[in-house]
Amino acid sequence: MGTGRDPAPDPGGGLPLRLVSWNVHELADDRAALARVLLAAAADLVCLQEAPTRLLTASRLPALAAACGLRVCAAGRAGAGTAVLVSPRPDVLAAGVRALPVPLWRGRRPVRRRGAAEVLLRVPGPGGWSPPVGVRSVHLGLDAGERLDHCRRLQDLDTAGASVLAGAGERVVVAGDLNEGPEGSAQRFLRERLRDPLGAASAPATFPARHPRRRIDAVLVGAGLGVRDAGEVAAPAADLVVATDHRPVRADLLVPPA
Known part of the structure; x- marks a missing residue:
């Protein structure tokens, strides 16, 4: 995966865990550039949105994972294009995808599935x-x-012990394309129990990739995890503008040791 991942424990006692979140636009753009960015990121975990799920394009996701030294641990049509890829370093105890309810139509426009x-x-x-x-x-x-x-529904599942995250206590991360900035109502709700390492800042913007103006992609972290650093992924600008229509976001987390 490259030299960017540091498997050594942090001097402060936390174990490092690098997470990247990225909307990959159905892997319909420059997949070679996208793979180069992920290799440069050297992440332990990659949270994806808009991963392809259609019959003719679904094979793109495992191919991308293999090219980057990752494995697909959570993906599928029920998750509506959300996925989690994992490096060989973490041990995955449980994984799954879930659908979130949406109407078929809003006005005269079809509504994209969510999960x-x-x-x-x-x-x-x-x-x-x-x-x-x-x-x-x-x-x-x-x-x-x-x-x-949807944020309320997911939190209710966590509270009721009905989600994969329920076994983690406050050692949780919610990452993705939130389709709103830090001032949005869903983000404010999530930050009642999670924190954004970048605070309420509008930078670094993540969308659109060529000329980012809005920070609508985020990594939000529970109180049981530390954050050593967060922000952009260090990768060539030429790759970032053609890989997909969003910019990736990164968080270098610190996990409590055993």
Whole structure:
């Protein structure tokens, strides 16, 4: 995967876990450039949105994962294009995808399906495996009310112990294309229990990729995890503008040791 991943424990006691989130636009753009960016990112976890699920294009996702030294751990049509790819380093304890309810039509326009992909994992350290960490990839909708409703539904599942993330306590991450900035109602709801390492800043913008103006993609982190750094993925600008229509976001997390 490259030299960017640091498997050594942090001097402060946390085990490093690098996560990247990216809307990949059905893998319909420059897939070679996209793979180069992921290789440069050297992430332990990659949360995707708009991964292809149609019969004729679904094979693009495992091909991308293989090219980047990753494995597909959560994906499928029920997740509506959300997916989680994992490097060989973490140990995946559970994984799955779930659909979120949407109407077939809004006005005269069809509504895109929505869902989430979830994994429960642990990372190795000198004292053994870490406590479980829950990671959710989401792609929220274009309607503000729908976005808030989906965030509430997912939190209710966590609280009821009915989701993969339920076994992680406060060691959770929600990452994805939220289709709204930090000022949005869904983001404000999520930040009642999660924090955005970048705060309410509008930069670095993530959409559209060629001339980013809005920060609608985010990695939100629970109180049980530390954050060493967060922001953009260091990759050639020429690849970032052709790989897909969003820019990726990165978070270097610190997981409590065993």
